[in-house]
Amino acid sequence: MEINYVIDTFFAIFAMTLIILMVPGFAMLEAGLVRTKNVTSVLTVNVMIYAIASMAFLLIGYEYAFGSWDHQDGMSKWAFFMFQMAFVGKVVNIMSGGV
Numbered sequence: 001m002e003i004n005y006v007i008d009t010f011f012a013i014f015a016m017t018l019i020i021l022m023v024p025g026f027a028m029l030e031a032g033l034v035r036t037k038n039v040t041s042v043l044t045v046n047v048m049i050y051a052i053a054s055m056a057f058l059l060i061g062y063e064y065a066f067g068s069w070d071h072q073d074g075m076s077k078w079a080f081f082m083f084q085m086a087f088v089g090k091v092v093n094i095m096s097g098g099v
Contacts, residue, residue, distance in 0.1 A: 008075035011075075016079070026094065050092070053089045
């Protein structure tokens with residue numbers, strides 16, 4: 001196993017972790033912008049949107065965006081997939097917060 005492969009995979013996993021840690025922060029931002037009685041609803045919507053977007057990316061989005069699963073860009077294909085899935089979930093989460 002090459003050192004570049006390990007470093008690229010580690011960086012993708014680290015970046016994915018940072019993106020996933022942005023989700024509760026954005027949920028708290030949205031919760032602070034609504035009335036107290038609606039906080040639970042906003043937090044639930046944030047979690048559900050992230051879950052639905054991630055599942056949709058898993059089922060159809062990845063192959064639609066990147067084609068085959070058989071590419072090697074110098075990192076683990078699963079690390080690349082997880083990074084992209086985290087980003088898709090976060091983008092949809094941000095878009096829902098603007099509505």
